Amino acid sequence: MVESYIIRIYRRPEQGSGEGAMDGLLENPVSGESQTFHCAEELWQLLCLQPALPASPRTKTQEKPL
Numbered sequence: 844m845v846e847s848y849i850i851r852i853y854r855r856p857e858q859g860s861g862e863g864a865m866d867g868l869l870e871n872p873v874s875g876e877s878q879t880f881h882c883a884e885e886l887w888q889l890l891c892l893q894p895a896l897p898a899s900p901r902t903k904t905q906e907k908p909l
Contacts, residue, residue, distance in 0.1 A: 869889050
């Protein structure tokens with residue numbers, strides 16, 4: 844199963860510099876929850892804090908002897 848998120852990024856001009864500042868919103872379309880972030884590092888932290896889904900069981904393939 845794949846988890847999906849909606850990430851909205853808003854760039855705004857930083858006062859006094861040529862670089863823009865970032866604000867954003869991380870949304871979970873299934874639960875309806877949303878969280879704000881203000882830089883790329885905060886976005887990654889939020890994504891890492893999301894509960895992971897249980898791994899699906901994989902079958903091991905047996906190697907054939909040569």
